[in-house]
Amino acid sequence: MITALAGGVGAARFLQGLVQVLPPSEVTAIVNTGDDTLVHGLHVSPDLDTVTYTLAGAANDETGWGLAGETWTTMEALARLGGETWFNLGDRDLATHLYRTHRLADGAALSEVTGELARAWGVEIRILPVTDDRLSTRIQLRGGPEVAFQEYFVRLRHEVPVSGVRFDGAAVARPAPGVIDALEGARGIVVCPSNPVVSIDPLLAIDGVARVLGKRRDRIVGISPIVAGSALKGPADRLLRELGSEPSVTGVARWYTSWLGTLVIDEADAALAPAVEAEGVRCIVAPTVMGTPERVAALARVVLDALG
Ligand code: FO1
Numbered sequence: 001m002i003t004a005l006a007g008g009v010g011a012a013r014f015l016q017g018l019v020q021v022l023p024p025s026e027v028t029a030i031v032n033t034g035d036d037t038l039v040h041g042l043h044v045s046p047d048l049d050t051v052t053y054t055l056a057g058a059a060n061d062e063t064g065w066g067l068a069g070e071t072w073t074t075m076e077a078l079a080r081l082g083g084e085t086w087f088n089l090g091d092r093d094l095a096t097h098l099y100r101t102h103r104l105a106d107g108a109a110l111s112e113v114t115g116e117l118a119r120a121w122g123v124e125i126r127i128l129p130v131t132d133d134r135l136s137t138r139i140q141l142r143g144g145p146e147v148a149f150q151e152y153f154v155r156l157r158h159e160v161p162v163s164g165v166r167f168d169g170a171a172v173a174r175p176a177p178g179v180i181d182a183l184e185g186a187r188g189i190v191v192c193p194s195n196p197v198v199s200i201d202p203l204l205a206i207d208g209v210a211r212v213l214g215k216r217r218d219r220i221v222g223i224s225p226i227v228a229g230s231a232l233k234g235p236a237d238r239l240l241r242e243l244g245s246e247p248s249v250t251g252v253a254r255w256y257t258s259w260l261g262t263l264v265i266d267e268a269d270a271a272l273a274p275a276v277e278a279e280g281v282r283c284i285v286a287p288t289v290m291g292t293p294e295r296v297a298a299l300a301r302v303v304l305d306a307l308g
Protein backbone atom coordinates (compact mmCIF):
# COMPACT_ATOMS: atom_id res chain seq x y z
CA MET A 1 0.00 0.00 0.00
CA ILE A 2 1.17 3.50 -0.87
CA THR A 3 -0.35 6.41 1.01
CA ALA A 4 -0.30 9.88 -0.51
CA LEU A 5 -0.66 13.19 1.32
CA ALA A 6 -2.71 15.32 -1.04
CA GLY A 7 -4.03 18.80 -1.65
CA GLY A 8 -5.85 19.78 -4.85
CA VAL A 9 -4.75 20.06 -8.47
CA GLY A 10 -1.03 19.08 -8.21
CA ALA A 11 -1.88 16.08 -6.06
CA ALA A 12 -4.70 14.97 -8.33
CA ARG A 13 -2.42 15.02 -11.39
CA PHE A 14 0.28 13.07 -9.57
CA LEU A 15 -2.25 10.47 -8.40
CA GLN A 16 -3.31 10.02 -12.03
CA GLY A 17 0.29 9.00 -12.72
CA LEU A 18 0.49 6.76 -9.68
CA VAL A 19 -2.50 4.70 -10.85
CA GLN A 20 -0.78 4.18 -14.19
CA VAL A 21 2.05 2.33 -12.44
CA LEU A 22 0.26 0.76 -9.44
CA PRO A 23 -3.11 -0.98 -9.09
CA PRO A 24 -5.53 1.67 -7.74
CA SER A 25 -6.49 -0.71 -4.92
CA GLU A 26 -2.95 -0.21 -3.55
CA VAL A 27 -3.29 3.57 -3.24
CA THR A 28 -4.81 5.62 -0.42
CA ALA A 29 -4.96 9.41 -0.66
CA ILE A 30 -5.31 11.42 2.54
CA VAL A 31 -6.77 14.72 1.40
CA ASN A 32 -6.81 18.22 2.86
CA THR A 33 -10.17 19.53 4.04
CA GLY A 34 -8.95 22.89 5.37
CA ASP A 35 -10.25 24.49 2.12
CA ASP A 36 -13.78 23.21 2.76
CA THR A 37 -16.38 25.91 2.77
CA LEU A 38 -20.10 26.54 3.00
CA VAL A 39 -21.39 28.19 -0.18
CA HIS A 40 -25.11 29.10 -0.28
CA GLY A 41 -25.53 26.61 2.57
CA LEU A 42 -23.82 23.79 0.65
CA HIS A 43 -20.76 21.91 1.94
CA VAL A 44 -18.04 22.23 -0.73
CA SER A 45 -14.86 20.14 -0.38
CA PRO A 46 -12.64 21.49 -3.19
CA ASP A 47 -9.64 19.21 -2.74
CA LEU A 48 -11.67 16.02 -2.27
CA ASP A 49 -13.66 16.86 -5.40
CA THR A 50 -10.59 17.79 -7.45
CA VAL A 51 -8.98 14.45 -6.62
CA THR A 52 -12.20 12.52 -7.34
CA TYR A 53 -13.05 14.30 -10.60
CA THR A 54 -9.46 14.10 -11.89
CA LEU A 55 -9.14 10.37 -11.20
CA ALA A 56 -12.54 9.86 -12.84
CA GLY A 57 -11.16 11.63 -15.93
CA ALA A 58 -13.95 14.20 -15.56
CA ALA A 59 -12.06 17.28 -14.34
CA ASN A 60 -11.83 20.57 -16.13
CA ASP A 61 -8.24 20.45 -17.39
CA GLU A 62 -7.97 24.21 -17.86
CA THR A 63 -8.90 25.28 -14.34
CA GLY A 64 -7.94 22.06 -12.57
CA TRP A 65 -11.11 22.34 -10.43
CA GLY A 66 -14.72 21.60 -11.33
CA LEU A 67 -15.99 19.42 -14.14
CA ALA A 68 -15.15 19.41 -17.84
CA GLY A 69 -17.90 20.67 -20.15
CA GLU A 70 -19.65 22.40 -17.25
CA THR A 71 -22.61 24.79 -17.70
CA TRP A 72 -23.33 27.78 -15.45
CA THR A 73 -27.10 28.33 -15.68
CA THR A 74 -27.60 28.33 -11.91
CA MET A 75 -24.85 30.92 -11.36
CA GLU A 76 -26.37 33.12 -14.09
CA ALA A 77 -29.78 32.86 -12.45
CA LEU A 78 -28.23 33.64 -9.06
CA ALA A 79 -26.49 36.72 -10.47
CA ARG A 80 -29.84 37.94 -11.79
CA LEU A 81 -31.18 37.71 -8.22
CA GLY A 82 -28.22 39.72 -6.93
CA GLY A 83 -26.76 36.68 -5.11
CA GLU A 84 -23.04 36.20 -4.44
CA THR A 85 -21.29 34.62 -7.41
CA TRP A 86 -17.55 35.02 -6.72
CA PHE A 87 -17.29 31.29 -5.89
CA ASN A 88 -18.40 29.57 -9.08
CA LEU A 89 -20.43 26.38 -8.79
CA GLY A 90 -21.15 24.70 -12.10
CA ASP A 91 -24.53 23.08 -12.70
CA ARG A 92 -23.22 19.50 -12.61
CA ASP A 93 -20.74 20.20 -9.80
CA LEU A 94 -23.71 21.46 -7.75
CA ALA A 95 -25.10 17.92 -7.66
CA THR A 96 -22.00 16.83 -5.71
CA HIS A 97 -22.45 19.58 -3.12
CA LEU A 98 -26.20 18.93 -2.83
CA TYR A 99 -25.54 15.22 -2.31
CA ARG A 100 -22.75 15.81 0.24
CA THR A 101 -24.70 18.41 2.19
CA HIS A 102 -27.79 16.23 2.37
CA ARG A 103 -25.85 13.14 3.47
CA LEU A 104 -23.95 15.12 6.15
CA ALA A 105 -27.25 16.56 7.43
CA ASP A 106 -28.54 12.97 7.64
CA GLY A 107 -25.62 12.17 9.96
CA ALA A 108 -23.18 10.50 7.55
CA ALA A 109 -19.48 11.20 8.12
CA LEU A 110 -17.53 13.12 5.47
CA SER A 111 -15.34 10.03 4.92
CA GLU A 112 -18.44 7.90 4.16
CA VAL A 113 -19.81 10.48 1.73
CA THR A 114 -16.40 10.79 0.08
CA GLY A 115 -16.36 7.02 -0.47
CA GLU A 116 -19.87 7.12 -1.93
CA LEU A 117 -18.95 9.91 -4.35
CA ALA A 118 -15.74 8.13 -5.39
CA ARG A 119 -17.67 4.92 -6.07
CA ALA A 120 -20.30 6.83 -8.06
CA TRP A 121 -17.49 8.23 -10.23
CA GLY A 122 -15.83 4.82 -10.59
CA VAL A 123 -12.70 5.92 -8.73
CA GLU A 124 -10.89 2.91 -7.33
CA ILE A 125 -8.25 4.41 -5.07
CA ARG A 126 -9.27 4.99 -1.46
CA ILE A 127 -9.84 8.71 -0.89
CA LEU A 128 -9.93 9.76 2.77
CA PRO A 129 -10.56 13.24 4.11
CA VAL A 130 -7.89 13.83 6.76
CA THR A 131 -10.68 14.38 9.28
CA ASP A 132 -14.45 14.06 9.50
CA ASP A 133 -14.46 16.99 11.92
CA ARG A 134 -14.45 20.68 11.11
CA LEU A 135 -11.09 21.97 9.84
CA SER A 136 -10.93 25.47 8.49
CA THR A 137 -7.81 27.16 7.15
CA ARG A 138 -7.73 30.83 8.13
CA ILE A 139 -5.47 33.36 6.46
CA GLN A 140 -4.15 36.42 8.28
CA LEU A 141 -3.73 39.18 5.70
CA ARG A 142 -0.72 41.41 6.29
CA GLY A 143 -2.00 44.62 7.91
CA GLY A 144 -5.58 43.44 7.42
CA PRO A 145 -8.21 41.04 8.77
CA GLU A 146 -8.10 37.27 9.06
CA VAL A 147 -10.18 35.69 6.30
CA ALA A 148 -11.43 32.22 5.40
CA PHE A 149 -9.23 30.33 2.92
CA GLN A 150 -11.57 30.60 -0.08
CA GLU A 151 -11.96 34.32 0.50
CA TYR A 152 -8.18 34.67 0.22
CA PHE A 153 -7.80 32.17 -2.62
CA VAL A 154 -10.79 32.87 -4.85
CA ARG A 155 -12.31 36.25 -3.92
CA LEU A 156 -8.95 38.00 -3.41
CA ARG A 157 -7.28 35.78 -6.09
CA HIS A 158 -4.42 35.13 -3.60
CA GLU A 159 -2.91 38.46 -4.71
CA VAL A 160 -2.66 39.93 -1.20
CA PRO A 161 0.28 39.52 1.22
CA VAL A 162 -0.16 37.09 4.10
CA SER A 163 1.39 37.21 7.58
CA GLY A 164 0.01 34.02 9.11
CA VAL A 165 -1.99 30.85 8.58
CA ARG A 166 -3.87 28.81 11.16
CA PHE A 167 -6.03 25.72 11.03
CA ASP A 168 -9.17 26.39 13.00
CA GLY A 169 -10.62 23.25 14.58
CA ALA A 170 -7.38 21.26 14.26
CA ALA A 171 -6.78 21.17 18.02
CA VAL A 172 -9.89 19.04 18.59
CA ALA A 173 -10.33 17.37 15.19
CA ARG A 174 -9.69 13.62 15.12
CA PRO A 175 -8.18 11.81 12.16
CA ALA A 176 -10.85 10.22 9.96
CA PRO A 177 -11.19 6.42 10.29
CA GLY A 178 -8.35 4.75 8.41
CA VAL A 179 -6.02 7.76 8.27
CA ILE A 180 -3.53 6.71 10.96
CA ASP A 181 -3.60 3.05 9.84
CA ALA A 182 -2.93 4.15 6.25
CA LEU A 183 0.15 6.08 7.41
CA GLU A 184 1.43 3.41 9.81
CA GLY A 185 0.84 0.49 7.46
CA ALA A 186 1.97 1.97 4.15
CA ARG A 187 5.00 0.57 2.33
CA GLY A 188 5.68 4.19 1.41
CA ILE A 189 4.23 7.63 1.97
CA VAL A 190 4.25 10.14 -0.88
CA VAL A 191 3.94 13.86 -0.32
CA CYS A 192 2.28 15.09 -3.51
CA PRO A 193 3.47 18.31 -5.19
CA SER A 194 0.95 20.34 -3.19
CA ASN A 195 1.25 23.66 -1.40
CA PRO A 196 3.26 22.97 1.79
CA VAL A 197 1.64 25.81 3.73
CA VAL A 198 -2.08 25.45 2.98
CA SER A 199 -2.43 21.89 1.61
CA ILE A 200 0.06 19.69 3.50
CA ASP A 201 0.37 21.60 6.82
CA PRO A 202 -3.38 21.21 7.59
CA LEU A 203 -2.90 17.42 7.41
CA LEU A 204 -0.02 17.61 9.90
CA ALA A 205 -2.17 19.69 12.25
CA ILE A 206 -4.51 16.74 12.84
CA ASP A 207 -3.84 14.70 15.97
CA GLY A 208 -1.40 11.83 15.40
CA VAL A 209 -0.47 12.59 11.77
CA ALA A 210 2.79 14.46 12.44
CA ARG A 211 3.72 11.87 15.11
CA VAL A 212 3.42 8.96 12.65
CA LEU A 213 5.27 10.85 9.91
CA GLY A 214 8.10 11.58 12.37
CA LYS A 215 8.48 7.82 12.95
CA ARG A 216 8.40 6.89 9.25
CA ARG A 217 10.87 9.39 7.83
CA ASP A 218 12.87 6.89 5.74
CA ARG A 219 9.63 5.72 4.06
CA ILE A 220 8.53 9.25 3.03
CA VAL A 221 9.23 10.74 -0.41
CA GLY A 222 7.99 14.18 -1.41
CA ILE A 223 7.85 15.99 -4.75
CA SER A 224 8.69 19.67 -4.72
CA PRO A 225 5.78 21.90 -5.79
CA ILE A 226 8.37 24.61 -6.45
CA VAL A 227 10.35 24.49 -9.71
CA ALA A 228 13.04 27.09 -10.47
CA GLY A 229 11.80 29.33 -7.67
CA SER A 230 8.13 29.38 -8.69
CA ALA A 231 5.01 27.40 -7.96
CA LEU A 232 3.62 25.85 -11.13
CA LYS A 233 0.14 26.81 -9.92
CA GLY A 234 -1.16 28.83 -6.97
CA PRO A 235 0.53 30.87 -4.27
CA ALA A 236 2.98 28.34 -2.71
CA ASP A 237 6.03 30.42 -3.69
CA ARG A 238 4.64 33.65 -2.23
CA LEU A 239 3.36 31.98 0.94
CA LEU A 240 6.74 30.36 1.62
CA ARG A 241 8.46 33.74 1.26
CA GLU A 242 5.86 35.67 3.24
CA LEU A 243 6.00 33.15 6.09
CA GLY A 244 9.77 33.37 6.48
CA SER A 245 11.10 30.54 4.31
CA GLU A 246 12.20 30.81 0.70
CA PRO A 247 10.45 29.93 -2.56
CA SER A 248 12.89 27.24 -3.65
CA VAL A 249 13.43 23.51 -3.34
CA THR A 250 15.67 24.30 -0.37
CA GLY A 251 12.79 26.19 1.24
CA VAL A 252 10.52 23.17 0.69
CA ALA A 253 13.11 20.80 2.22
CA ARG A 254 13.46 23.14 5.21
CA TRP A 255 9.67 23.34 5.63
CA TYR A 256 9.44 19.53 5.85
CA THR A 257 12.84 18.85 7.42
CA SER A 258 11.64 17.24 10.67
CA TRP A 259 9.88 14.32 8.92
CA LEU A 260 10.67 14.13 5.18
CA GLY A 261 13.16 11.44 4.10
CA THR A 262 13.59 12.24 0.40
CA LEU A 263 12.66 15.18 -1.82
CA VAL A 264 12.35 14.82 -5.61
CA ILE A 265 13.30 18.10 -7.30
CA ASP A 266 13.13 19.12 -10.94
CA GLU A 267 16.15 19.02 -13.25
CA ALA A 268 15.92 22.82 -13.44
CA ASP A 269 16.95 22.85 -9.76
CA ALA A 270 19.74 20.25 -10.00
CA ALA A 271 22.33 22.73 -8.74
CA LEU A 272 20.38 23.00 -5.45
CA ALA A 273 20.58 19.25 -4.66
CA PRO A 274 23.50 19.74 -2.21
CA ALA A 275 21.57 22.54 -0.46
CA VAL A 276 18.55 20.23 -0.08
CA GLU A 277 20.79 17.52 1.39
CA ALA A 278 22.30 20.09 3.74
CA GLU A 279 18.78 20.41 5.21
CA GLY A 280 19.01 16.71 6.14
CA VAL A 281 16.76 15.50 3.30
CA ARG A 282 17.96 13.03 0.63
CA CYS A 283 17.58 14.57 -2.80
CA ILE A 284 16.65 13.01 -6.15
CA VAL A 285 16.74 15.03 -9.38
CA ALA A 286 14.17 14.10 -12.06
CA PRO A 287 11.73 15.76 -14.47
CA THR A 288 8.84 16.80 -12.21
CA VAL A 289 6.73 19.00 -14.49
CA MET A 290 3.61 16.93 -15.15
CA GLY A 291 3.01 17.96 -18.77
CA THR A 292 1.78 14.68 -20.28
CA PRO A 293 0.39 11.42 -18.84
CA GLU A 294 3.70 9.73 -19.79
CA ARG A 295 5.70 12.28 -17.79
CA VAL A 296 3.40 11.90 -14.78
CA ALA A 297 3.75 8.11 -14.91
CA ALA A 298 7.54 8.49 -15.18
CA LEU A 299 7.52 10.76 -12.11
CA ALA A 300 5.43 8.20 -10.21
CA ARG A 301 8.02 5.54 -11.14
CA VAL A 302 10.83 7.75 -9.80
CA VAL A 303 8.96 8.05 -6.51
CA LEU A 304 8.31 4.30 -6.26
CA ASP A 305 11.97 3.56 -7.07
CA ALA A 306 13.01 5.98 -4.32
CA LEU A 307 10.87 3.97 -1.91
CA GLY A 308 12.74 0.82 -2.95
N1 FO1 B 1 -11.25 28.33 -7.76
C1 FO1 B 1 -11.29 29.56 -8.31
O1 FO1 B 1 -10.23 30.14 -8.55
N2 FO1 B 1 -12.49 30.18 -8.59
C2 FO1 B 1 -13.68 29.57 -8.35
O2 FO1 B 1 -14.73 30.16 -8.61
C3 FO1 B 1 -13.66 28.25 -7.79
C4 FO1 B 1 -14.82 27.53 -7.55
C5 FO1 B 1 -14.75 26.20 -7.10
C6 FO1 B 1 -15.89 25.44 -6.94
C7 FO1 B 1 -15.83 24.14 -6.51
C8 FO1 B 1 -14.59 23.58 -6.20
O3 FO1 B 1 -14.52 22.31 -5.77
C9 FO1 B 1 -13.44 24.31 -6.35
C10 FO1 B 1 -13.50 25.65 -6.80
N3 FO1 B 1 -12.35 26.41 -6.98
C11 FO1 B 1 -12.39 27.66 -7.50
C12 FO1 B 1 -11.03 25.85 -6.68
C13 FO1 B 1 -10.65 25.85 -5.23
O4 FO1 B 1 -11.29 26.77 -4.44
C14 FO1 B 1 -9.13 25.96 -5.02
O5 FO1 B 1 -8.41 25.59 -6.13
C15 FO1 B 1 -8.70 25.04 -3.92
O6 FO1 B 1 -9.38 25.22 -2.72
C16 FO1 B 1 -7.19 25.14 -3.68
O7 FO1 B 1 -6.72 23.84 -3.61
